[in-house]
Amino acid sequence: MKFALSHSSPRLCALALATLLAAPATAADFTIGVQSDPDVLDPAQGTSVAGRVIFAAMCDKLVDVTPESGLQPQLATNWTWSEDDLTLTLTLREGVKFHDGELMDADAVKFNLDRYRSDPISRRRNELSSVESVEVTGPATVAIHLNRPFAPLVAVLSDRSGMMMSPKAIAAAGEDIGLHPVCAGPFEFVERVSQDHIALKRFANYWNAEDVSLDSVTYRIIPDASVRLFNLRSGDLDMIERVTPSDIPSIEQDPDVRLIAGPSIAYDMITFNVAHGPAADNPIGRSAKVRKALELSLDREAINQVVYDGLFVPGNQHELNGTAYWDPAFPMPPRDIAKAKALLAEAGVENPSFTMMASNNATANQLSQVIKAMAAEAGFEIEILSLTPATWVADAEAGNFEANISIWSGRPDPDANITPWAACKGFLNRGRWCDEEFDRLLAEARGSTDPDFRKARYHEAMAIYLEAVPQIVLYHYKGLWGVRSGVQGFTPYADGLIRLTGVRVDE
Known part of the structure; x- marks a missing residue:
């Protein structure tokens, strides 16, 4: 927001300045210091914890976890088991778009699940080895048929195996989709510089856009915890992960930053x-x-x-x-x-x-x-x-x-x-x-x-x-994060991932 004060009346200048100073920021560029550079940013191929941190902002899943590690709807709004525990039926959220504008529907879910369970490059094949077939039973319903009962399946769909990517983008990029992933989360991929940073921007057509206040997010790769903390305290970072316990006293004594802790x-x-x-x-x-x-x-x-x-x-x-x-x-x-x-x-x-x-x-x-x-x-x-x-x-x-x-x-x-x-x-x-x-x-x-x-x-x-x-x-x-004092709305989850919906920066 900019004001041409030289061309305004003193009264309007004062009013505009007061409004600017008093109003909390509704959007922001958000920078997070993370410990490790992820491996490939493709849910089919990735295995690193660092990758899951990025996916949390970029790739919504069929099922999400609660802060206490229960299960809750995300791209699937409901799921039911058959009496013999051999079919899991998912009801999908309608109107969801991928970052390339393509519709996230039952056909897209089948495409992704089939890729995860059968593609030779997929690291998800073992997780989905119980899946016999995936059937599209309607535009927004999918039936997952199993070759044997598999109780953990819903929980499996709350991780990489449940992350949906654009079939159109995968068809175009093939095994290189991790160089420019196209998902259905609140933020879309912009760029990656190895061992330096990963940049995302807000996805305007996100299904839950009203809960996204940040314009962009940049993950800076900083392996040294003390360097991460220094950059947080200097204002170069808005948030850091994996605070070293020995640094907690210095955070608690600094009015410009604060500690957020949670179970893990x-x-x-x-x-x-x-x-x-x-x-x-x-x-x-x-x-x-x-x-x-x-x-x-x-x-x-x-x-x-x-x-x-x-x-x-x-x-x-x-x-x-x-x-x-x-x-x-x-x-x-x-x-x-x-x-x-x-x-x-x-x-x-x-x-x-x-x-x-x-x-x-x-x-x-x-x-x-x-x-x-x-x-x-x-x-x-x-x-x-x-x-x-x-x-x-x-x-x-x-x-x-x-x-x-x-x-x-x-x-x-x-x-x-x-x-x-x-x-x-x-x-x-x-x-x-x-x-x-x-x-x-x-x-x-x-x-x-x-x-x-x-x-x-x-x-x-x-x-x-x-x-x-x-x-x-x-x-x-124990989950330990450091944030600038103006960062509000962050909820710690026991899985340790950084979810940015609801997060805002108040100056």
């Missing part, structure tokens, strides 16, 4: 390469006793205090302590150096050595060093490899690692918190651990909508998993 279903874990190529041929990969010894050398409570100022929730299971699918029969083991050394002696390797990959940010480096120091007291020698997220993913996918520190942002259904990482064909099972009985129990749990039955099967599976130690879960996160 995300967790960190150490993943071991047990069967993925030559790198698995070492003591930590070959022996569950060695891996268990490493777990016993770690003090999760101390890690939480040192690295996260006690804000996170230490634990040894994929489900958050005390929640419905967490198993109280397997509490977090305390640190026990003597027992760790005894297990190493039984395994015949009193001083095992291995390399552990971690992301190249300050928090991950501190965590790695604490783990290294603790493990050394039991006899372990750990070499830390600090890598960019892109290199980390490439090496993990290729099996070029012995151990790594992994993050999972969490999902509302328990199956999605363990199957991708630990099932024999899990798309994130980069260490290639495989146990047929474990897989059988997971399959039985997925095949029932009875919570008690599912809980019993997951608990049986957890017993196998904790005995084999293909990974070591360390703790669950």
Whole structure:
């Protein structure tokens, strides 16, 4: 808004100036500092947490989650199961447009679901392996027919498998659609400069446009948490993710910024390469006793205090302590150096050595060093490899690692918190651990909508998993964001994603 004050009367000038100063901004350019540069911006191919942060503003899903990790309508307004649990019928929101102006209808939904479940490049095929066919039953209704009951399907559609992209744009771009994604969310893609920024602009024809106040959003890639905070406090950023707990006091003392905290279903874990190529041929990969010894050398409570100022929730299971699918029969083991050394002696390797990959940010480096120091007291020698997220993913996918520190942002259904990482064909099972009985129990749990039955099967599976130690879960996160004092309307979600509908900037 501009005013030519030299050509206005003093009274009008005063009125205009007062109005400008008093009125809250109804639109704004919004800049967010994020830790990592995403991988490919195609829901079919992407696997990174960083990618999901961008998708949250760009690609609406058939189903969304609630702040507490329940499920709620988004592009689908309703869903119902058949009596035999073999058909899920979706009723779609009508009049929704893709960013290229094409209609988001039942044909588009079928196109996307068929692509996700059958395209050779799709990383969603395992998630949708239970889908036998997708049938268009009306302009705004779709029936998803299954080859077996699959209770987590609705939750699966609340993530990448439920993100709808323009069939016309995919037909034109093919595998390169991630270079210029065309979705149906509140913001559309503008540009991407690798390792620097991703720019989006408000989509004028968004179905829920009245809840979008921001003109544009730019994600700036800033791996260092202290640099992100500096840019927030200087006014160069409006928001930052992953505030380091040690920085919280300085935020609370600055009147120009504030902290927003919320619960999280995300967790960190150490993943071991047990069967993925030559790198698995070492003591930590070959022996569950060695891996268990490493777990016993770690003090999760101390890690939480040192690295996260006690804000996170230490634990040894994929489900958050005390929640419905967490198993109280397997509490977090305390640190026990003597027992760790005894297990190493039984395994015949009193001083095992291995390399552990971690992301190249300050928090991950501190965590790695604490783990290294603790493990050394039991006899372990750990070499830390600090890598960019892109290199980390490439090496993990290729099996070029012995151990790594992994993050999972969490999902509302328990199956999605363990199957991708630990099932024999899990798309994130980069260490290639495989146990047929474990897989059988997971399959039985997925095949029932009875919570008690599912809980019993997951608990049986957890017993196998904790005995084999293909990974070591360390703790669950707490969502921590920093914003400028004028930022209003942001709601933290337990999945840690930044949803920008409802967000505004009041000056």
